[in-house]
Amino acid sequence: MSIDSSSDSPFWLSWCDGQSVSDPQRSLSAASPAALFGESAFETMRVDQGEVLYLEDHLDRLTTTALALGLAEEIDRSLIQSEIKNALEEIGVDRAGRLRITLMRAIDTASGLNVERCHIQRWLLYSPLLNVADEPVEICFSTVRKIPPACFDPAWKHGNYLSSLLAVREARARGFGDAILLSTEGFVTESSCANLFWIRDRELWTCSSDSVFPGLCRKRVLEVAEEMSIVVHSGHYQPEELLLADELFLSSSIRGLVAISRLEGRDYDLGFPDSLTAQLGVALKKRDQAELIRRVL
Template structure:
C-alpha cells in the first residue's frame, strides 16, 4: 500500500519524509492549531466546503498562539487541493495543522521553527444524521476562558474533551455534553449543541466553546427559514426540557440526539425540525459544492459562495 502523501512546509511529500521527530515541541506540549475540512465527491470531482472560513480560522488560531504561518492565502488554498490530488481523493477529511518543531530546551517558543502540514484521508458520507446518538453529561468541565483561548482550535484545548469522550463511551454513550466553568452548557466534546423548543432554536453563546463554522451555517439556514434563533446561556435542565436536541460539526454535519442520559426525546427518533435542518444543511452543502467549471483560482471568501473544485489527479 503506498505511503499517503502530505503537504508539508510548502510541498507535497510522502508520509515518511514529512514525519517530525520525537522531540517536536508541539507533540510534547500540545502546542499546535489545526482545522478539519470536508471534501465531497460531486460528479467525480472533489469539492471542499467552506474552505476560506477554515483557512481564516486556522490563521486566527495560529496568531492567538503566536505560531507564524508564512504562506499567503492563494498558497494555502492550492495546498488543500494538492494534497487531495496527490492521494487521489474526492470524498475526504482534510486536516491542516501548524506547530512548532524540534527543541525541548525550555518552554519558550521564540527560537523554534514553525511548520505547517496538511493531511487528507478517505471519509465517506455517513447515513443522514448518522442515525442519531445518545449523549452523557460529562463530569469534566470546560475551563474558564480566562485560562485558555476557547476560540482558537488548539490541540491542547482538546485534552479535557477527549477524556470526557472516553468516559462517555465507556458508559455506553456516543459522546458527552460538556458544561463550562459556571455550569452552563458549552458544547459536546467536539461538536456544537442546539436545542429545539416550541419551534425555536437555542444554542450556547461562544463564551466557552469554539464558534463552529457548521454552527454558523445552521444558524444562517434557520434564520433564512424564519425560525427564531437565540444564542444564550443554557443549563442541563434546558437540555432535558427541550423538544429536540442536535449537534453540528464539519465531520458530522447535523447530528440528531435521541437521548441525553436516560431522557429520551419524543419517540426516540430524530425530531421533525432537526430532520428539516439536516436536509437543508445537506442541500446547502451540495448546492455550494457543485462546480460550474474546473477550479482556477482561490476559494471564495465566506460560506455562501460556491466551493472550489478540483478534478481528481489534477491541480488548481
C-alpha cells in the first residue's frame, strides 16, 4: 500500500471561500498563480467523528507557510475555523476522512507576478479514507533528491510537490508503495509524504529536524517516546543505517504510524504486538482520542 493511498479516493467534496463548489476542476483556472508557479500554502488534516484532529496546530503551520510565501500579512483563523465547521456539518458523516485546506491567489485579482492586493481564496477539499487499516508498507530508496533547505525551508507546506510526486511514481513502477528521498548530500530524509523513524536495540532514531518537514505526528512521536523513557537519536544518517534497523515506520497526520515491512530487498519482522512501533502507535491513538474528547467538550 502507499502511505497516502487515501488520495486515490474518487469522492471529493469542495468549498471555496465558504461556498460549496460542485466541480472544483472546472473552477480552478490554468492561469492561476497556483497552477503557473506552484504558489499556494496548504495543510492536510485528519477528520474523525466529525472533528479535525489538532486543528490549531495545523492552522499554526498554515499561517507560517502563508506568511513566508507572502500570500498574506495575516490569516483570519476564526473565519477558516468557521468555514471548516460548516463544511463538516454539511458532510454529515462520522467516518474518518481527510480535509485539505489550500490558500491561493484568485486569478481575477492576480496579473502575472503583480500580486499586490490579491484576494486569497480558501479552498477546502474533503474525501473519506477508503482504507484506514494499519497495513504495513513496502518502500524503496528514490533517485529523486529532496529539495535542499537552502532553497526552500522544509517547514513550508507549499504547492510544489513535484519531487514527491516523481518519487512515488518511481516507487510504484518498481512495485513499492512509497519511497525515501535522500538529501543532495546523500543522507536519509523522509518519504514522499511522511516522516521516517527506525528502531535499533529498542532505541528510536530519526532524521535531523533541519532537513525534514516538521510533521505534527512526528512531534507527538518524539513526545511520547520521551514519556516512555525511550532513548532518541537525531542526526544525518546514511541509507545503510536503515538496513541495520530492527523496525522501521512512517508517521503522518492522516495515517498515524505505518510499519515498514520491506526496504528494497530487506524484509523486517514486524513482531506485533510486542514491537516498539506498535507500542508507540497505541500511545498515539490514546492521544488522538483525548484530543477528540477535548474538541467535543
